[in-house]
Amino acid sequence: MEIREHCLLTAKQAINNKQYPQAHQALVQAIRQTGDFEEAYFLLGIIHIELMQISKAAALLEKAVSLGGKAKTYVYLAKCYALQGNMTEAKAAAANAPVSALDDALSLDTAGVALSRAGDHHIALNYFEKALQLAPDNPAFYYNTGVSAKFAGDFGRAKEAFETAIRLAPAYSQAHFALSDLETSPDNPDRIAALEALDARLAERQPPDIDGRLHVAHALAKEWEAKKEYGEAFTLLKRAKSEKLATLPRHDSDFSALFDMLERIDLKPPVNTQPVTGRHTPLFVTGMPRSGTTLAERILSNHTRVASGGELQDFGVSVKEIVRTPSQVVLDAETLTKGMQADSPAMGKRYLERTAHLTGGKPYLVDKLPFNFFYIPLIRKALPQSRIVCMLRHPMDTCTGNFRQLFSINSPYYSYAYDIDTIGRVYTRFYHLMQRWAKQAPEQIYLQSYEALVTDPAGEIKRLLGFCGLPWEEKCLHVEQNDKPVSTASKVQVREAINAKSVGNWRRYETHLTDLAAQFEKNGVPY
Template sequence: MSTFARLHALAAAALDRGDWVQAYRLAAQADAQQPGHPAPNHIGGVAALQLGRVPLAIAHLRIAAQARPAEADALAQYARALVMAHRMDEAVAAADQAAAAADAGDAALWDTLGVVYSKANAHEQAAHAFGRAVAAAPDSANHRFNLATCCLYFGRMEEAEREFEACVRLDPGYWRGHLALAQLRRQTPQRNHLARLQSLLERAASDVDARLHLHLAMAKELEDLGRDAEAFVHYRRGKAAWRDVSGYAPAQDQALFDAIERRFDQVPAGTPGHPGNEAIFVLGMPRSGTTLVDRILSAHPQVQSAGELGNFPAALHRAGGERGRSLAGMVECIPAGFDDWAGLGEAYLRSTRPLTGALPRFVDKLPHNFLFAGFIARALPDAPIILMRRNPMDTCLSNFRQLFAPESAYHAYSFDLLDIGRYYLRFDRLARRWIELFPGRILELRYEDLVDDQAGTTRRVLDFCGLPWDEACLRFDRAAGAVPTASAAQVRSSMTREYLQRWKRYGPALDGLRALLVDGGVQVD
């Protein structure tokens, strides 16, 4: 056996057992024996991706994909790396090429493509890919879960429920499936999952992931039955299970807000930004109504929803040389004298293609873009920015009730009620700073105003965005298209007052949060 073959075999074995560092090292040695060979570059690229070295992974996987343009797996892994770098247009193109070459029976490949399409907000293609994965491997709980989630995004609730039930039937320990079923519809005394959830909790009491998902599922179902005090106990236990092992400290987010405020102690000078009002940014605290406004705007015939794009933070990261591992570090890597605002704006818009451009305007509704609103305002001076506001207590409670991606740096604060309160206080301070620094550029919109005066507030939003009035915006709940957010089920119903002042249902359980917000100068009633 040649040295190259031996190194390649050892690298492949290391990859199979999950030893990413060793796999990358051996693949690099094999590549040194035969530079540019697709096989070690494929292994090295996959290993680098697992290690979070995304630019390095792209470099290796590009070699493998270009050398083997008819090999679906090489193309799929390349697409996976590209989507992690928020190079969505290239990722979709590579995924399309992989899909054309894919074997119908390769369930894992189709699932990978579904994930790529989903992250690129190409949800029609994602639904097709996940469907192919289930057809090829109907006994996979993971494939069933992914297909069910896609069905939920498109409002196909009965199909979603069937697939989620299939998921937990195949694997009762697929904890996310139980929470998804609890959240899919309103539970009733005659139809709920409480007995099953309680039994599972008793059997999986030592499993952190189980406690997180099962307690939150119990809380949602008890809440639906009007048993709010019991529900809150489960919300607290579920969130605490993850908070205790996450290593999160509020100082992490305080450092981020401090870095942003230092960077924007005044409006930075420099060249003008990129012209045009194509992008409409809807941002604010999660669970403050951003999805509702996105649905209203995208019901307009001139506007499409692009979903929750990570493209602006990614463009900002590239502008800083892709240095800085944390969000705070990313902000601090933007040079103090940075003045290529037009380049930043143009890079952002280009990165949204081909998802955008079919209609004159599009909505980017990533809530946490509120962190970067100053950069957005400078880079795209004509782009409307809508900052959502909601009763602070309702906002904090809704963040506590919701399970965001546990690994997300954006949502690390969301596992403790007082951590959420502290985060809200810094959000509020930063929001007021943006309004002060960029007068007239940001529309502050209250969720409660939309509920109380849907037509008048909708007209105000359209006027701010420079859009003509259209009655379709009042019928947003009938609009087609995917809703890939935590509000996927909720926003398919018409406007309701049900979610106003929800915090008052919990009484003394929220006294600590209320005191924290009031002491921080926030009006809560």
């Protein structure tokens, strides 16, 4: 057996046994003795993915692509880009690995997940479909299919996929939550009994499955809410979220460092008011999660002159690429501080280049990433021609909405949502900061009340369009006719006509919110 083949065999066996140092050593030996070749760098990339060293993995897979460029290599490069938030690059890499070029189920599923993360749910479903043809008994593939189908608005297909995943793996807690999030069954007591039995089994595991119980608690909360047992639902969530929070390392869960830094900034007129060269004008829709940002995005993207990019990471990634701070996260106080001192036009130019392909030739592009409000001073400097819409919803509805939502459990940005009082602290500082900045830059920042929007859609939408420089179009009223995919927690609600059904929902949980109300009273937040 040749040295290269022997080293590859050794490396693959070691990877299968999770013996990554041995695998790494064998691959380095192969490269040193026989020269660079694609498969060695591909496997090195896989090792670093398994170790969650994504930046290093991406660099190794880029090297592998330069040495050959097999479809499978592009799949895992797309995965790395998606995990980094580089959605433009993820889509480009996946385009080099079409469904027809892939013949193993795992690669097809991996490509589908990368595209789903990037918001291309319809295309992702093609990959999942072939993956299931090759592996029809894999519950994870059905779950991933269900997620993309739900975001694409195909709720029947999503329901069937989640139910199949549960049939194949009855303890699949994520699938149970996804099913309840999609459709509750108030007249089916067996559903609650099954979830409670699953929760008990997960609690008995050693160690207890905290993440599994969190998913099941959210599923149970949905079912109890459907039966109007709101106190039971809130108590379940509080228990599960407290258990999860106890497992997390102590860190800046309420964004204190970010707010401390941003509260020292006054929005002065930009030194450079000339628009950065580009073919489209960005419309940033920001605000607290669960405040109506998706509704605003659906309204704007129904306009004939507006395209939607969804929840884009591109501005934050553009900043990070320019300032090159050492932290592993895109957003932190050091990055923003250095960003304020960096080359603003270069930042804006990079953002416009990264997002140009999303416009479809339209002159405006909606970027709806709620936490982009942290970047407002940088957006103002880098893209003076942009418009920033910040959604404001009743603080109690916003905070209970965040508490009731199961965000990404692996993201450091959402750990604030495990505690209702922490959510309140974040809202308080967000609210006061937005009030001050909107007064300082009214030509660029527009505060949009969610309650006003759903109560008087026609009047509010006319004013919103006018702020964005857009003429009135009747179709902006009819968000239920907007068939674009929705990759947010509002994937079901926003396919309905504009309505006020969610206004005042916080009162269902009012007995649990006395401390939150006192916090707002003390800190001057009207509620």
